[in-house]
Amino acid sequence: MTNEGIERSRLFQQGSIEVICGPMFSGKTEELLRRLRRAQIAKLKVEIFKPSTDTRYDPTAVVSHDLNSIQSTPVETSSSILLLGGHTQVVGIDEAQFFDDELPNVCEALANKGVRVIVAGLDMDFSGKPFGPIPKLMAIAEFITKITAVCMACGAPASRSYRLIKSSETVLLGEKESYEPRCRICFNLDK
Numbered sequence: 001m002t003n004e005g006i007e008r009s010r011l012f013q014q015g016s017i018e019v020i021c022g023p024m025f026s027g028k029t030e031e032l033l034r035r036l037r038r039a040q041i042a043k044l045k046v047e048i049f050k051p052s053t054d055t056r057y058d059p060t061a062v063v064s065h066d067l068n069s070i071q072s073t074p075v076e077t078s079s080s081i082l083l084l085g086g087h088t089q090v091v092g093i094d095e096a097q098f099f100d101d102e103l104p105n106v107c108e109a110l111a112n113k114g115v116r117v118i119v120a121g122l123d124m125d126f127s128g129k130p131f132g133p134i135p136k137l138m139a140i141a142e143f144i145t146k147i148t149a150v151c152m153a154c155g156a157p158a159s160r161s162y163r164l165i166k167s168s169e170t171v172l173l174g175e176k177e178s179y180e181p182r183c184r185i186c187f188n189l190d191k
Contacts, residue, residue: 015111019096019137021123022147023181024161029094031147032120036092039116044089048072049081051098078103078133085110096121097132104136126163126179128187149181153190156183162190 020031039046052074072092075081078099085091091110096103096119107117123138123146125131138144148157158181165178182190 015114016116016143017107017111017137017141018116018118018143018145019134019141020118020120020145020147021134021138023124023149023158024122024179025181026147026149026158028120028122028147031145032092032094032118035118036090039090044116045087046090046092047085047088048092048094049075049085050094052076053098078106082106082109085115088115090116090118093117093119094121096137097123097125097134099133101133101136103133104140107137108140122161124160126161128160151183151186152180153182153186156185158183158186160184160187162187 018035020028020035022028036046036048050072072094073084075084079102081091081093081103091107093099093103093107098121103119107119110117119134119137119141121134121137122131123134146159148159150156151158152162160182161179162182163179
């Protein structure tokens, strides 16, 4: 192997944190699945986790709105990820906004052990405020991919999740009956 090849190999073995964020219906889970499948094709050992509270499509699989899926391990706390994902090369975490505030520390510990950690989640809640552990994860991540959806009111790029039903609860599981993507202007028009 050449010196350049050895250097690239070392970089690949270093741990890292990647965050995929954006509003609902932007393709975050789809992008997470794409990256995890590529890691599997590369014959890397991959573990996938999701919060046990997210049972919208399937109790154990991570499922995108397009119904693409991959088996995962539902966990109640982020510390479980550290216990179950410590002997792998790639850890995928979906719906990260629903995890406790320890998730950034868990991801950091995994990355420090040489694990590639790929996290997907909403960066803002229904009111446009930073959501759960995602902001801190974005601060410590090596790579951030912010994806937009299409505004259902005007067709512009949408960066927010607009709640269609009345509720002040921060966490309200739902799909198209409860939420739609909106651009900044249309989001603020109907507040």
